[in-house]
């Protein structure tokens with residue numbers, strides 16, 4: 001079967017959903033190097049099954065994503081394989097997606113966009129308006145855990161054009177939100193490119 005390439009731009013502060021089949025590879029590119037990309041993966045045949053960070057941490061004995069690992073679902077099935085990473089490992093799998101309450105607490109004006117609402121809007125477009133909001137894979141988010149257990153809030157280590165690639169191991173919806181966070185100094189606004197079928 002021919003493998004056509006699909007490219008989708010995720011503008012800063014917005015979210016997008018793409019369908020990816022089992023066996024297809026995807027690349028997520030950080031166009032300015034400083035934009036965090038909250039990423040979720042849901043099974044297409046049952047969106048109640050999705051990538052689960054807490055189950056993945058058990059599976060791989062690591063707090064943070066690493067090349068070569070599988071990400072697993074809340075049913076402990078492999079859903080995604082981490083194939084390559086041109087920025088060598090500064091990603092997060094611990095910090096919750098930003099949401100309207102987070103921005104309210106930070107003093108933002110009402111209606112501030114959030115990754116949580118970007119996820120819900122994207123999945124509503126896919127026909128699933130009431131999905132759970134799991135812990136995202138926060139690509140390019142540079143928040144290492146120190147030996148005393150505290151989390152450092154650093155800016156992304158990525159350079160413009162840095163990318164990560166994954167192979168999907170199930171038929172999925174992949175959602176990426178180019179995080180709107182502008183109340184905490186951990187990123188600079190840019191766009192994210194999703195490429196399916198690389």
Ligand SMILES: [Zn+2]
Nearest residue numbers: 098115179180
């Ligand atoms: Zn966010």
